[in-house]
Amino acid sequence: MSSVPAVSLPLAKAPALRDPRFLRAHLLQPLLATLVLSTLLMSLGGDQWVADQWYRLEGQHWALQNAWVTAHLVHRVGKWTSTAAALVAIVLCTQAWRGQRLAAWRWPLLYLVLAVALGTGVVSWLKSITNMDCPWDLARYGGTREYIGLFASRPHAMARGLCFPAGHSSAGFAWISLYFFALMVRPAWRWRGLAVGLVAGGVFGLSQQLRGAHFLSHDLWTLATCWLVSLSLYLAVQPLLQRSRSPHRTMPAGEQA
Template identity: 40%
Template sequence: MQQQQIRNLLNLVIIPTGLFAVGFGIFYSAQLDFVLASAIFELEGGQWRLTNHWLFSEVLHSGSRLLNNIILANLLGFWLYQQLSGKTHSERTIALTKLVVSLLLSFSVVALLKRLLPAECPWDLQQFGGDLPFIGVFAQRPADMHPTQCFPAGHASVGYAWVALYFYFLPVNAKKARIGLTTGLLLGLLLGVTQQLRGAHFFSHDLTTLWLCWVVSSLVYLIYPNRMTQASETSQEQHYV
């Protein structure tokens, strides 16, 4: 069992973290972020034309966030109903609990880091029509510099947090698990690209959000006790004894 846990930790957390570190280094440290943002900026005619476009601003930004809040509220309501009905030990309720915890933690971790790690959005920077110099995420910022909250990408988390659906379905249906993972990835990619086209984020901001959401969901899946499994193992041990 311990070997399986180590293998799961390696496959779900350590290897993805290594891949993230490589990708982050390429886009942030090697400044491929600026190459991509500059290409988008030039394609939009040297300004962020899509910042206030109704499709990107009202539908894909504000609308998708509202829809996510509605779905999350209904999910929380259903989870609370399950808790009050005393079905907390069922396999379905345990999976739902893991899903809810993963979603709430993913949104919370991203929101917290946005406040702890002030960073500039592309539209803030002088080279992209803004009035701020580029300081970056980890460099010391001037004390009188207005803090900006662009790292990691908050809006992309509205999509990427739902990679937790992969772990919700994984114990019972591998095909549905893959569909859940694809859904989260595509939603995150769509909302991330939306914000990049508006000048709100660099690619490394979205990549960081994806990594955070995946690691949070993976750790919840691995750490949160599966009482059905534990009960089954205990029963088997007693049977063999």
């Protein structure tokens, strides 16, 4: 019986990880942009200005809070779709590590699974410790609480806030890891991968803002967190991937033909 041919990958030329231009473009510039936008949104009132516009357009109440499109289609179905995509990635990763046919995809798929899981996981962890409220909790938007900044002292009697960074948009922004996944397998596709994550996270985030669940800065920091997780994991996995593709690598006895 003939063996099933392996699915190979083109030996994509990896960016020089020690090249200052790579870190400048993928770490320093995004970080600087995040800090500048955060200052505008969180310190200079940009968050409230944007939320005020949505609140006014919805008739001085969050009319879309329980709407079918925002609460069910985007929030619930969107989360299910992201979960289903992650399950597909897990299945493919498992198959790649169990057999030889998809061996070339092992590290890229493992990277993708870990990046999505860690991106959403880190955002969830940050939400549990930052203690910030959603717009709909605030008196300015029909709630009962006063706005407390990220680094401001919060009264002990005030209930905990669990809204920063934005959890739901992480189910979309975590997929910006497709940018780095593409760098491993086909660099020309990296912008398409980035677009998938940005569009998905953007749609999820905008929907939640229209419901009064988050300020714009909440989604900005979710994006920044997912990007930093994806980049850090890429820097860790890329050398292992290149080593596995080395033509001089000695294959274990169980992998030899």
